Amino acid sequence: MKLIPALSALALGVVVSVAAAPAARAADDTIRVATDATFPPLEFVKDGKRTGFDIELIDAMAKVMGKKVQWVDIDFKGLIPGLIANRFDVAASGIYMTDERRKVVDFTDPYYKGGLVVLVRKNDTSIKTPADLDGKKVTVQVGTKSVGFLKDNYPKVQRVEVEKNQEMFDLVNIGRADAAVTGRPAAVEYAKVQPNVRVLDKGLTTELYGFALRKDETALTAEMNKALQTLRANGTYDSLATKWFGKQ
Structure with a gap:
């Protein structure tokens, strides 16, 4: 994560x-x-x-x-x-x-x-690949690799840093963030129980x-x-x- x-x-x-x-x-x-x-x-x-x-x-x-x-x-x-x-x-x-x-x-x-992946709402067609993150509002958990990774690789992203993993997912769910960047296991698990979100096929890193x-x-x-x-x-x-x- x-x-x-x-x-x-x-x-x-x-x-x-x-x-x-x-x-x-x-x-x-x-x-x-x-x-x-x-x-x-x-x-x-x-x-x-x-x-x-x-x-x-x-x-x-x-x-x-x-x-x-x-x-x-x-x-x-x-x-x-x-x-x-x-x-x-x-x-x-x-x-x-x-x-x-x-x-x-x-x-x-x-x-x-594991590795970092991108979680988005299913009905959001504006983010098809990680390259589409620039200019988007992306939520990450404080203290995780996601924070530094976005700073270094996606400087045009509007980062929204939260304390807990669930807060990050909730912001995407209710539309207050366009995407979340987090570890693959947690993102896949969340997408199983929340049918309105999906994990992009292309991952960001392997860890x-x-x-x-x-x-x-x-x-x-x-x-x-x-x-x-x-x-x-x-x-x-x-x-x-x-x-x-x-x-x-």
């Missing part, structure tokens, strides 16, 4: 502001995992509980590792800064493994392939999702990679992927 141009500066600011009151360390058998559960089918809330591909995959990995998961809810824009500030151990929220983010955090091995960790957590990163490999080998990963994304 999800490059922050001033990421290093932002992260530093959070480290300074939180240094006086760091979050309590979790027990050795517990991993503190942060998410912004507003990005179905990767993470969302249903019947008062977090669910989705990322949620179930993290839970399965933790089980292999013999650890418990302590979930932390946070806005997407706060995931990387909060991770660096040691408010939690892992950020799992449809995070793209970008070069900019790799400057300040490490990632596990990639666990799913890899990874779970983010602090650079000093090399042992935990290696442990999580090993758990992910185990789940791929024993069929659990494929079962979860089929459950949440269908047959690939």
Whole structure:
């Protein structure tokens, strides 16, 4: 979903502001995992509980590792800064493994392939390809790669930045935005339940999702990679992927 141009500066600011009151360390058998559960089918809330591909995959990995998961809810824009500030151990929220983010955090091995796409209303014939976005009002989620991508590649776009993924979709639905740029899984999922919107066939980028960790957590990163490999080998990963994304 999800490059922050001033990421290093932002992260530093959070480290300074939180240094006086760091979050309590979790027990050795517990991993503190942060998410912004507003990005179905990767993470969302249903019947008062977090669910989705990322949620179930993290839970399965933790089980292999013999650890418990302590979930932390946070806005997407706060995931990387909060991770660096040691408010939690892992950020799992449809995070793209970008070069900019790799400057300040490490990632596990990639666990799913995605990319940025364009979502528009079905009856809007003015946007047939991404090239038609120039001059349009396009909504994106704050802190995601979509923001920087539009700045760099579509400078004539009128960006409308919102805090939550659902707000972005709602603006397109009611006609207050012409399009939304977001991750493919969420856009496709939304289009399934909202027949008046569609995802353009031509995508904008191809990206890899990874779970983010602090650079000093090399042992935990290696442990999580090993758990992910185990789940791929024993069929659990494929079962979860089929459950949440269908047959690939």
